[in-house]
Amino acid sequence: MFLFPLLSILFTLTPLIHAQNNTIPLHNNQIGSYNLSLNLHQTFYFQSNQAASLLAKRSSAVFLTITTCTQPQSSTKEPVPALQLFVSSTNPLPSASNHDPISYVQQPGYLAWNTTDITRVWITVAAPASGSLQGQWSYELGFSTSALMHPLYPPNQLATLDDTDTTHALFLSTPYLTSTNFSLTPLLTTSVPAELNASYCAAVLHNVASTANVTLANRSSLQPSYAQQQIMVGNLSLGQSYAVYFAQSQPNNVRALQLPFQIQTKSDPRCRLIYQLPFCNNVAYSVLANASLDIWNVTLSYDTNANTLYEPFASAISQFNCHSTQYSLVRNCSDCERDYKRWLCSVAIPRCTDPPADSSEVATYPYPAGTARSSWIQTTYAPNGYTEFLPCIDLCYQVVQSCPPFLQFNCPTDDLAALQYGYWLPGHSPTCNRLDLDPSLLVISRASPRWIVSPLSYLAFVSAWLLCHFL
Ligand SMILES: *[C@@H]1O[C@H](CO)[C@@H](O)[C@H](O)[C@H]1NC(C)=O
Ligand SMILES: *[C@@H]1O[C@H](CO)[C@@H](O)[C@H](O)[C@H]1NC(C)=O
Ligand SMILES: *[C@@H]1O[C@H](CO)[C@@H](O)[C@H](O)[C@H]1NC(C)=O
Ligand SMILES: *[C@@H]1O[C@H](CO)[C@@H](O)[C@H](O)[C@H]1NC(C)=O
Ligand SMILES: *[C@@H]1O[C@H](CO)[C@@H](O)[C@H](O)[C@H]1NC(C)=O
Ligand SMILES: *[C@@H]1O[C@H](CO)[C@@H](O)[C@H](O)[C@H]1NC(C)=O
Ligand SMILES: *[C@@H]1O[C@H](CO)[C@@H](O)[C@H](O)[C@H]1NC(C)=O
Ligand SMILES: *[C@@H]1O[C@H](CO)[C@@H](O)[C@H](O)[C@H]1NC(C)=O
Ligand SMILES: *[C@@H]1O[C@H](CO)[C@@H](O)[C@H](O)[C@H]1NC(C)=O
Ligand SMILES: *[C@@H]1O[C@H](CO)[C@@H](O)[C@H](O)[C@H]1NC(C)=O
Numbered sequence: 330m331f332l333f334p335l336l337s338i339l340f341t342l343t344p345l346i347h348a349q350n351n352t353i354p355l356h357n358n359q360i361g362s363y364n365l366s367l368n369l370h371q372t373f374y375f376q377s378n379q380a381a382s383l384l385a386k387r388s389s390a391v392f393l394t395i396t397t398c399t400q401p402q403s404s405t406k407e408p409v410p411a412l413q414l415f416v417s418s419t420n421p422l423p424s425a426s427n428h429d430p431i432s433y434v435q436q437p438g439y440l441a442w443n444t445t446d447i448t449r450v451w452i453t454v455a456a457p458a459s460g461s462l463q464g465q466w467s468y469e470l471g472f473s474t475s476a477l478m479h480p481l482y483p484p485n486q487l488a489t490l491d492d493t494d495t496t497h498a499l500f501l502s503t504p505y506l507t508s509t510n511f512s513l514t515p516l517l518t519t520s521v522p523a524e525l526n527a528s529y530c531a532a533v534l535h536n537v538a539s540t541a542n543v544t545l546a547n548r549s550s551l552q553p554s555y556a557q558q559q560i561m562v563g564n565l566s567l568g569q570s571y572a573v574y575f576a577q578s579q580p581n582n583v584r585a586l587q588l589p590f591q592i593q594t595k596s597d598p599r600c601r602l603i604y605q606l607p608f609c610n611n612v613a614y615s616v617l618a619n620a621s622l623d624i625w626n627v628t629l630s631y632d633t634n635a636n637t638l639y640e641p642f643a644s645a646i647s648q649f650n651c652h653s654t655q656y657s658l659v660r661n662c663s664d665c666e667r668d669y670k671r672w673l674c675s676v677a678i679p680r681c682t683d684p685p686a687d688s689s690e691v692a693t694y695p696y697p698a699g700t701a702r703s704s705w706i707q708t709t710y711a712p713n714g715y716t717e718f719l720p721c722i723d724l725c726y727q728v729v730q731s732c733p734p735f736l737q738f739n740c741p742t743d744d745l746a747a748l749q750y751g752y753w754l755p756g757h758s759p760t761c762n763r764l765d766l767d768p769s770l771l772v773i774s775r776a777s778p779r780w781i782v783s784p785l786s787y788l789a790f791v792s793a794w795l796l797c798h799f800l
């Protein structure tokens with residue numbers, strides 16, 4: 330009874346589809362590449378469950394993404410207009426004047442549309458006409474019945490920046506389950522057109538990074554069965570800014586993209602990026618070192634020095650009966666050892682940076698020529714003036730809170746604190762060096778930090794402080 334009308338609808342439909350002889354059929358979990366010249370269009374067609382019996386449920390969900398890879402040249406300063414999308418479930422040639430009203434997500438160079446319960450749909454991608462444009466568009470169209478083929482992630486969701494030096498950038502992935510295949514490709518770009526800012530294929534086309542060196546990170550304690558990758562990119566240019574994307578291949582041919590954040594390589598060639606230190610395993614940033622030295626030798630020299638400085642503390646705490654003496658309701662000796670080591674690594678391995686453009690927002694200290702934070706750095710690397718990116722004062726506060734009072738560990742206050750440490754300003758790029766300390770534990774900055782005080786008073790203080798704590 331009901332089958333007959335359905336069948337006749339189907340048979341009258343079929344010639345209609347093929348009447349448009351350049352209509353491209355869409356298949357599940359497919360990404361196709363297409364070109365489109367000015368003022369032309371391309372139509373695609375999808376019919377759900379074509380092979381199944383008519384008694385089966387025929388409708389399905391539809392996920393469509395369009396990412397623009399290249400665009401025409403414009404002879405004016407006007408932005409190049411975006412490709413247009415028209416959809417219809419009844420008209421085989423959707424157009425600006427004849428299409429279904431839909432709402433879709435639009436970002437520069439990116440369109441995403443999804444809907445549920447579709448039995449068939451025609452999709453037109455149209456190139457605008459404009460007298461000031463020359464050339465063609467190229468784009469990828471992703472189609473699936475289960476998920477977006479080009480999902481976007483906000484900056485920092487898949488990977489964050491550790492630090493840069495003049496030719497390298499080091500990134501840290503977010504923790505992932507070790508049971509999954511996790512693979513990120515960094516894409517460092519300098520010239521993605523603003524109109525294509527959110528496009529996977531445009532980022533791939535403009536990538537200038539060479540192959541990254543990916544290693545497993547051994548930083549702060551991870552949950553069991555989770556891992557983190559550190560991704561080292563080399564061959565970059567000095568003092569250059571890059572828009573950094575991360576691409577991730579996921580099952581079913583899905584191409585995920587983390588939207589870009591900006592990084593800047595350093596200008597001072599004596600700031601050199603080190604990571605994977607055997608003892609100070611949470612250090613992953615630039616340190617002061619002569620440009621010609623082997624970087625692994627530099628890494629070991631800092632790490633060995635920090636480990637040596639840790640020994641007096643280790644022997645002091647080992648003489649304290651941690652197991653029978655409860656000195657705090659919330660902290661024990663494990664916390665003390667962890668926090669003391671983190672603090673020690675931050676002061677024994679000072680972070681090196683370029684002089685900041687705005688020193689009121691970044692906790693830096695400019696060491697004049699012939700001076701350094703410690704005499705070890707002074708004699709080993711004989712710096713000729715450099716800028717330190719100061720540790721967050723919280724690294725010191727954590728030791729005071731975690732360690733037994735007999736250690737008599739104190740943090741400087743007032744002006745001395747502002748000389749030696751930085752404060753955290755939420756919503757800014759990092760304003761002090763926190764290592765792996767959880768940002769939620771950081772003390773928020775005072776209204777107007779005064780990072781810079783007279784270098785001489787600072788040095789006098791640092792020497793006295795080093796004597797107290799290390800000798
Ligand atoms: C179909 O394509 C042929 C050549 O490939 C062309 O001659 C014809 O006009 C097209 N028909 C339609 C309806 O577009
Ligand atoms: C798009 O155009 C470019 C340049 O003309 C060509 O190299 C490429 O093969 C074309 N791609 C497709 C899918 O037609
Ligand atoms: C599907 O579309 C709706 C409405 O536009 C949107 O809110 C939702 O996030 C989309 N889902 C996906 C997976 O993109
Ligand atoms: C990871 O990838 C390999 C090879 O591509 C595959 O054999 C394996 O099943 C994948 N594992 C998971 C958990 O996806
Ligand atoms: C590109 O996108 C990022 C993040 O989505 C944004 O911060 C940046 O301003 C955009 N750049 C341009 C040129 O549109
Ligand atoms: C760095 O760039 C040079 C020249 O462009 C190239 O020969 C070298 O292979 C690159 N190094 C890496 C690690 O990609
Ligand atoms: C990658 O980094 C590790 C650790 O720093 C190093 O041992 C290894 O030689 C590097 N691999 C390449 C290909 O550069
Ligand atoms: C990770 O670092 C800690 C602290 O330095 C060290 O004890 C541990 O052996 C390291 N683990 C690996 C796998 O390197
Ligand atoms: C690293 O240091 C060791 C000992 O200080 C030295 O023998 C070696 O030549 C150095 N390696 C490089 C590549 O400079
Ligand atoms: C300190 O406390 C943690 C749990 O809060 C525990 O796992 C650890 O073993 C304790 N360490 C010592 C030395 O008691």
Ligand SMILES: *[C@@H]1O[C@H](CO)[C@@H](O)[C@H](O)[C@H]1NC(C)=O
Nearest residue numbers: 618619622709710711712713
């Ligand atoms: C680093 O460079 C300085 C100045 O050029 C020099 O005095 C010092 O000996 C060098 N240090 C090393 C370890 O090469």
